Amino acid sequence: MKIRIEKASCVGNARCAAVAPQLFPLDDDGYIAVSEIDVPPGQEQLARRGARACPERIIVVEEDAPDGTP
Amino acid sequence: MTQARPLSPAVARPAHVTDAVTYDFDMFADEAYVKNPHDRILDLHKNAPPVFWTPRNGGHWMLLSHKANFDASRDVETFSSEVIPQAQVQAMLAQRPPGSPHFPQPWPINIDPPLHTMHRAPLQKAFSPKAIMALKDSIRELAGELIDAMKPAGTAEFVSAVAEPLPVQVFLKMFGLPVERQQEYRQVVKEHMESISVSDPRAVMMRMLKITAIMRDTLLDRKENPKDDIISMLWQTEIDGKPMGMDEMENFCVVLFAAGLDTVVNGISLGARHLADHPELQRELRADPTLISAATEEMLRRYTFTVPPRRVNKDTEFHGVTMKAGDKVMLFLPGADLDSREYANPEQYQLKRETVHIAFGAGPHRCLGSHLARVELNVVYEEMLARLPEFRLASDKEVRYHGGHVVGPDELWLSWN
Numbered sequence: 424m425k426i427r428i429e430k431a432s433c434v435g436n437a438r439c440a441a442v443a444p445q446l447f448p449l450d451d452d453g454y455i456a457v458s459e460i461d462v463p464p465g466q467e468q469l470a471r472r473g474a475r476a477c478p479e480r481i482i483v484v485e486e487d488a489p490d491g492t493p
Numbered sequence: 494m495t496q497a498r499p500l501s502p503a504v505a506r507p508a509h510v511t512d513a514v515t516y517d518f519d520m521f522a523d524e525a526y527v528k529n530p531h532d533r534i535l536d537l538h539k540n541a542p543p544v545f546w547t548p549r550n551g552g553h554w555m556l557l558s559h560k561a562n563f564d565a566s567r568d569v570e571t572f573s574s575e576v577i578p579q580a581q582v583q584a585m586l587a588q589r590p591p592g593s594p595h596f597p598q599p600w601p602i603n604i605d606p607p608l609h610t611m612h613r614a615p616l617q618k619a620f621s622p623k624a625i626m627a628l629k630d631s632i633r634e635l636a637g638e639l640i641d642a643m644k645p646a647g648t649a650e651f652v653s654a655v656a657e658p659l660p661v662q663v664f665l666k667m668f669g670l671p672v673e674r675q676q677e678y679r680q681v682v683k684e685h686m687e688s689i690s691v692s693d694p695r696a697v698m699m700r701m702l703k704i705t706a707i708m709r710d711t712l713l714d715r716k717e718n719p720k721d722d723i724i725s726m727l728w729q730t731e732i733d734g735k736p737m738g739m740d741e742m743e744n745f746c747v748v749l750f751a752a753g754l755d756t757v758v759n760g761i762s763l764g765a766r767h768l769a770d771h772p773e774l775q776r777e778l779r780a781d782p783t784l785i786s787a788a789t790e791e792m793l794r795r796y797t798f799t800v801p802p803r804r805v806n807k808d809t810e811f812h813g814v815t816m817k818a819g820d821k822v823m824l825f826l827p828g829a830d831l832d833s834r835e836y837a838n839p840e841q842y843q844l845k846r847e848t849v850h851i852a853f854g855a856g857p858h859r860c861l862g863s864h865l866a867r868v869e870l871n872v873v874y875e876e877m878l879a880r881l882p883e884f885r886l887a888s889d890k891e892v893r894y895h896g897g898h899v900v901g902p903d904e905l906w907l908s909w910n
């Protein structure tokens with residue numbers, strides 16, 4: 424599973440990181456530091472919750488295809 | 494104490510506003526609203542259009558739906574934060590005699606990008622999650638002292654006992670300002686917030702000057718003698734590659750005062766009122782304090798309380814209505830967070846909701862102080878629940894509210910055994 428973030432639209436709510444600090448790294452100002460995240464197996468649920476928590480709705484989860492290919 | 498305020502006179506409806514989108518609502522003085530603001534908002538959702546125009550307070554749009562608030566907050570080209578255009582402000586200032594003192598303005602809250610981006614950047618680090626976490630223990634200590642001080646009496650007016658002094662003292666600490674002047678600052682902030690509704694630019698100007706006059710000595714001192722406080726930290730930053738100047742420092746002081754005190758006061762009070770009215774929630778949170786941060790988020794959604802203003806920058810069709818350049822707009826965020834199109838059963842306080850709200854706004858002006866505000870709210874609820882037995886609303890006193898740009902209780906009497 425992959426996460427894409429429209430980084431330029433981040434306004435530093437840090438709500439994603441409040442759900443899952445290890446998945447959503449922030450810069451020193453509290454803005455998201457990356458625009459793409461590879462979600463480690465087992466953390467999919469956490470990743471989805473982090474994405475839903477973003478008030479700006481700029482975090483998109485790309486689910487893996489059902490056959491397992493990314 | 495605010496007196497019951499008369500309804501403002503209704504102005505004539507402009508030609509581009511239709512009858513169908515007009516609804517008479519005075520956001521400062523509506524009788525049902527100041528009696529119980531959030532109940533009245535639920536009622537607005539049943540009776541008023543999702544975007545409506547009211548003839549009160551000079552005539553302005555009210556964005557009631559979640560989507561309208563979200564969209565307008567993020568479209569800074571159409572919805573300008575420069576309620577008075579900066580070009581006009583600068584032209585007015587240019588007419589003053591040479592050598593007039595700097596006129597402090599609450600930048601970046603009332604300016605648009607790109608100027609906004611430049612003037613917000615230096616503040617960011619000082620209010621980042623990391624910087625604020627470092628303050629948490631001292632905020633907890635302050636909250637604990639205030640709660641312990643009111644506890645023996647068994648009853649207290651909570652706004653003046655805890656909700657007001659906490660953010661003011663946190664600020665004085667962060668700024669490194671002398672605690673003795675607390676009442677003076679608080680008084681000016683109060684006057685300032687009350688004046689925002691009255692469009693008297695001279696009075697606003699006087700108040701801004703008062704704030705900077707109170708702070709000037711400390712500002713100048715920290716430039717030469719840096720300490721471990723925000724003022725010293727801000728002196729080390731740059732704006733657009735240029736070193737920080739006294740004018741910019743004064744602007745920062747003004748915006749932080751205007752945006753960071755009354756908001757927290759009202760937020761803490763609204764949450765405490767809900768807790769006092771819901772002993773079962775108190776029991777649940779006392780049994781498992783790890784639920785308190787979720788409780789705070791749902792408090793912020795259920796009782797969202799700030800109403801930022803905008804000016805329409807260009808003629809536009811927006812959510813089915815026609816707006817003209819120059820129209821005034823209120824981002825009625827308390828309405829947005831009670832919209833049933835966005836939240837199932839919005840009137841229900843649900844701890845289990847995965848609450849995503851826009852109590853702190855959305856888009857580039859999104860609250861700079863949200864991390865600090867969240868810590869203050871969480872810590873107050875944690876310490877109240879830990880230090881006080883079950884508390885309730887005092888039965889002989891009615892809670893009274895004010896409307897306007899920052900909505901909340903004037904007074905909140907609590908009791909405990």
Ligand code: HEM
Pocket residue numbers: 574601602603613620748749752753754756757760798799801802826852853854855857858859860861862863865866867
């Ligand atoms: C629960 C408490 C608070 C709430 C609900 C709140 C809400 C808001 C909202 C809705 C905005 C957006 C205004 C707009 O779009 O025009 C805002 C902006 C702002 N807030 Fe807060 N606020 C709170 C506490 C604080 C605190 C503690 C500070 C102190 C640092 C603060 C500083 C600011 C600043 C500087 C801005 C302007 C940001 C900009 O224009 O880029 N706020 N706040």
Ligand code: SF4
Pocket residue numbers: 428432433434435436437438439440447453454455476477478479480481482
């Ligand atoms: S929650 Fe959204 S806006 Fe906030 S820091 Fe994360 S990505 Fe940025």
